[in-house]
Amino acid sequence: MDFYDVQITTDMGEELIVQVAANSEAEAEMTAIEMVESGEAGTDGCTVVDCFVI
Numbered sequence: 001m002d003f004y005d006v007q008i009t010t011d012m013g014e015e016l017i018v019q020v021a022a023n024s025e026a027e028a029e030m031t032a033i034e035m036v037e038s039g040e041a042g043t044d045g046c047t048v049v050d051c052f053v054i
Contacts, residue, residue, distance in 0.1 A: 004028035004053050008036055010045025017054065025053040 001021045006028050009015050018041060022028035033048045035041045 006032035007050075007052055007054050008032055008041070008043075008048055009050040010036060010043050011047040011049055012043070012045030014043050014045055016041065016043065028053055 001023055003019055003021055004025060005017050005019050007015065007017050018032050018035060020028050020031045020035070022031055029051050032041075033051055036043055036048050037046055039046070
């Protein structure tokens, strides 16, 4: 497993970077999206409109 920095933009216009452990970039993006949707990321928005590994 590697660590990936993932930049996320929510439906409320919030931009944040989260670091996740994953086996691939795709898995890192999916994990970051799940963090936002479940409220773990601490954002006001709960829908991801843009997400990519940086």
